Amino acid sequence: EAGVTQFPSHSVIEKGQTVTLRCDPISGHDNLYWYRRVMGKEIKFLLHFVKESKQDESGMPNNRFLAERTGGTYSTLKVQPAELEDSGVYFCASSPRVAGELFFGEGSRLTVL
Amino acid sequence: GNSVTQMEGPVTLSEEAFLTINCTYTATGYPSLFWYVQYPGEGLQLLLKATKADDKGSNKGFEATYRKETTSFHLEKGSVQVSDSAVYFCALSGGSNYKLTFGKGTLLTVNP
Numbered sequence: 001e002a003g004v005t006q007f008p009s010h011s012v013i014e015k016g017q018t019v020t021l022r023c024d025p026i027s028g029h030d031n032l033y034w035y036r037r038v039m040g041k042e043i044k045f046l047l048h049f050v051k052e053s054k055q056d057e058s059g060m061p062n063n064r065f066l067a068e069r070t071g072g073t074y075s076t077l078k079v080q081p082a083e084l085e086d087s088g089v090y091f092c093a094s095s096p097r098v099a100g101e102l103f104f105g106e107g108s109r110l111t112v113l
Numbered sequence: 114g115n116s117v118t119q120m121e122g123p124v125t126l127s128e129e130a131f132l133t134i135n136c137t138y139t140a141t142g143y144p145s146l147f148w149y150v151q152y153p154g155e156g157l158q159l160l161l162k163a164t165k166a167d168d169k170g171s172n173k174g175f176e177a178t179y180r181k182e183t184t185s186f187h188l189e190k191g192s193v194q195v196s197d198s199a200v201y202f203c204a205l206s207g208g209s210n211y212k213l214t215f216g217k218g219t220l221l222t223v224n225p
Contacts, residue, residue, distance in 0.1 A: 004156065035213070042117070043157075043202065043215040056212070091157060099211040104149075104157035 002026065004105035006092050012111045018080040021108045025074070025094030032075050033095075033102065034067060038088040046090075049075060050098070082112045115140045119203040119216035126193055126223050134188040134219050136177075136203035144205040146170075146179050146186040147213070152199045160188075160201070193223045 005024045025032045034046040047057040051072035069075040093102040120135040148160040161170030166181035175190045203216040
């Protein structure tokens with residue numbers, strides 16, 4: 001069974017540009033989460049989807065971040081325009097139920113220059 | 114709010130040495146506690162967990178005991194191997210709050 005996959009593994013962009021990160025959860029997992037680790041700091045919750053609906057987006061830092069999950073399958077996280085402080089590793093996780101074990105992807109490293 | 118404080122690394126050990134990575138937490142109610150591990154080039158994996166006081170989680174030779182009186186969940190292994198080299202994250206989820214709160218992570222390097 002395929003795990004959670006994320007793309008790209010690493011993206012380097014300039015300040016002001018746009019980047020879109022993609023996450024493919026484990027098939028059948030209705031719950032999808034985005035987390036972020038800024039260099040040297042904790043991994044922090046960004047948001048949670050149940051199928052295509054945003055259940056909780058309290059961790060989204062500002063309106064430059066837009067997450068979608070069309071059709072309740074894969075999810076995208078767009079940063080527009082990117083700022084230097086957005087650099088970090090963005091993790092996606094999925095689970096078959098809320099409060100169940102989370103299965104994480106390898107993360108997408110974003111570097112904003 | 115919830116918070117997790119874990120031992121800052123990096124930690125470098127020789128093979129077969131004893132490992133302790135300290136983790137303490139602040140939370141309301143009765144959280145569940147976790148250790149996650151990220152091996153090089155891989156995603157975060159759940160290593161072990163404990164859901165109530167005095168529970169001991171264990172996996173792959175690693176152990177951690179949920180200590181409510183000291184609000185701690187220290188990770189231990191009696192004899193580390195080179196393959197244990199990874200980043201270890203302590204985390205909690207509090208009550209009905211499914212969201213994970215993580216510590217900063219501890220990089221462990223085990224030399225042969």
